[in-house]
Amino acid sequence: MKEKVRFAPSPTGPLHIGGLKTAIINYLYAKKTNGDFVLRIEDTDQNRKVIGSEEYILQSLKWLNIYEKKDDNFIKQSDRVDVYKKYITYLIDYGYAYYAFDSEEDLGKIKEKNKYFKYNSSSRENKNLVKNSYTLKKKELEELLKTDSYVIRLKTNADENIIVKDLLRGNITFSSNELEDKVLIKKDGMPTYHFANVVDDYTMGITTVIRGEEWVSSLPIHFLIYQAFNWPTPKFIHLPLILSPSGKGKLSKRHAEEGGFSVFPLKSEKMNIKEGLKESGMLPEALINFLSLLGWNAKNDKEIFSLGELEKTFNIEGLQKQGAAFDYKKLLWVNQQHFKQKSVSQIKDVYSEYILRKKGNKESYLDELIIQYGEEKTDKIISLIKERFVTIKNFDDEVEYFIKSPTYENSNKVITKHDENKSICIILLDKISYYLETEKLTSVDIKTFLFELSTLAKENGAKGFLPMQIFRLALVGDLKGIDLIEIILILGQENCKKRIESLYSHIKNY
Numbered sequence: 341m342k343e344k345v346r347f348a349p350s351p352t353g354p355l356h357i358g359g360l361k362t363a364i365i366n367y368l369y370a371k372k373t374n375g376d377f378v379l380r381i382e383d384t385d386q387n388r389k390v391i392g393s394e395e396y397i398l399q400s401l402k403w404l405n406i407y408e409k410k411d412d413n414f415i416k417q418s419d420r421v422d423v424y425k426k427y428i429t430y431l432i433d434y435g436y437a438y439y440a441f442d443s444e445e446d447l448g449k450i451k452e453k454n455k456y457f458k459y460n461s462s463s464r465e466n467k468n469l470v471k472n473s474y475t476l477k478k479k480e481l482e483e484l485l486k487t488d489s490y491v492i493r494l495k496t497n498a499d500e501n502i503i504v505k506d507l508l509r510g511n512i513t514f515s516s517n518e519l520e521d522k523v524l525i526k527k528d529g530m531p532t533y534h535f536a537n538v539v540d541d542y543t544m545g546i547t548t549v550i551r552g553e554e555w556v557s558s559l560p561i562h563f564l565i566y567q568a569f570n571w572p573t574p575k576f577i578h579l580p581l582i583l584s585p586s587g588k589g590k591l592s593k594r595h596a597e598e599g600g601f602s603v604f605p606l607k608s609e610k611m612n613i614k615e616g617l618k619e620s621g622m623l624p625e626a627l628i629n630f631l632s633l634l635g636w637n638a639k640n641d642k643e644i645f646s647l648g649e650l651e652k653t654f655n656i657e658g659l660q661k662q663g664a665a666f667d668y669k670k671l672l673w674v675n676q677q678h679f680k681q682k683s684v685s686q687i688k689d690v691y692s693e694y695i696l697r698k699k700g701n702k703e704s705y706l707d708e709l710i711i712q713y714g715e716e717k718t719d720k721i722i723s724l725i726k727e728r729f730v731t732i733k734n735f736d737d738e739v740e741y742f743i744k745s746p747t748y749e750n751s752n753k754v755i756t757k758h759d760e761n762k763s764i765c766i767i768l769l770d771k772i773s774y775y776l777e778t779e780k781l782t783s784v785d786i787k788t789f790l791f792e793l794s795t796l797a798k799e800n801g802a803k804g805f806l807p808m809q810i811f812r813l814a815l816v817g818d819l820k821g822i823d824l825i826e827i828i829l830i831l832g833q834e835n836c837k838k839r840i841e842s843l844y845s846h847i848k849n850y
């Protein structure tokens with residue numbers, strides 16, 4: 341049978357990283373099995389509905405490239421109220437569900453007196469306690485039903501063991517005495533999560549339910565609804581939770597704030613999210629890679645996967661049931677590995693999109709590079725710096741010295757370190773300056789020259805690497821950046837000369 345899975349978020353707030361992971365695993369499972377992946381918005385709880393969250397879910401999945409809404413891959417529960425009504429009638433008629441008229445206030449009072457109170461077989465028929473199909477006289481019941489002020493509850497039995505299989509966790513046994521007769525239809529006529537969820541999973545032909553561990557406790561209720569209808573149950577997979585960075589407790593917004601990262605995919609004014617993982621510079625494919633590894637492994641050491649590779653490799657055997665700690669540093673590392681694999685033109689696209697997002701508040705260093713160096717050299721620069729990106733935000737930092745002459749604000753630190761060598765620094769800069777005036781720059785030539793400089797430095801009692809540091813300091817303004825010889829070749833003779841002279845006068849005056 342063709343597999344069909346669904347991602348079924350409730351639009352009660354912004355989609356967070358746990359939801360994203362569930363969506364990703366559902367997507368990968370569908371791809372791996374050649375099945376279908378659909379989105380179901382579970383919006384029957386009108387009180388908890390947050391305007392804008394459905395849109396946020398759609399945008400986030402689209403950004404990840406795992407879902408785009410079409411006619412045949414999307415449903416919304418609030419559009420299907422009639423379907424649920426039809427099915428609840430069956431449960432009532434056959435005695436699997438019943439009407440209950442207790443107000444919130446009534447129930448509150450009962451619980452105040454008895455904090456262990458459960459609305460189930462232990463109390464359902466107690467006339468002094470509750471008002472429902474079992475405790476009311478026929479006439480009373482008929483009258484009350486006219487008021488439309490009732491809920492419909494699932495009838496659970498006493499002393500039953502309910503055994504449900506989860507593909508990760510094996511058979512899970514629940515005692516029916518621990519369950520409540522959950523509300524299936526609320527006073528407003530809307531179904532609850534439990535009822536709509538099961539009716540939809542069945543009527544949509546969902547073959548495998550993949551969702552977060554927090555839903556394990558709902559499993560016996562769902563199972564009883566399947567049984568009442570005599571419907572076959574789908575396969576169940578409850579994914580492990582994403583834990584805090586320390587591994588203690590579920591990952592929360594507070595952990596994110598403390599760790600300086602976002603647990604949401606996208607920035608959104610409506611959702612009051614200042615920065616999402618996208619704006620932090622994460623690549624969607626890196627986030628997918630990282631999240632799929634939280635609780636899954638390919639049973640080998642491979643950690644970096646493209647989306648295509650994951651689609652082929654993913655399998656439920658590699659899923660673990662223990663929670664996995666969220667490690668932001670690891671996410672950054674995964675992001676870096678994905679940058680390394682990108683082509684120059686892909687990097688340009690990612691950067692252009694990043695600049696566009698800043699809505700013109702930021703000048704594009706890419707445009708500036710092309711103006712100053714032309715397309716070909718720009719591509720060369722990008723091919724060298726991309727290895728060093730952790731996020732796209734690093735682009736500007738890595739190219740700044742190609743665009744602007746350094747100010748040597750930080751140079752004193754470097755020179756002070758070699759204070760006793762100030763005079764040798766001057767000798768070296770002199771030598772470099774002379775070299776730049778007389779020689780044609782080639783990679784081999786520069787290498788030989790740097791070697792000679794190193795010997796000269798040592799003869800003057802300095803460390804052999806001092807010339808490289810001084811040279812780099814002059815060109816970059818700091819001890820960072822790509823390979824020195826590459827920098828020299830890209831900047832070219834004239835630029836190098838100017839910068840050497842600049843540092844020369846800076847040191848002289850220092």
Ligand code: GLU
Nearest residue numbers: 348349350382537551555
């Ligand atoms: N609406 C539930 C949620 O928000 C879905 C649970 C399920 O997938 O069954 O997570």
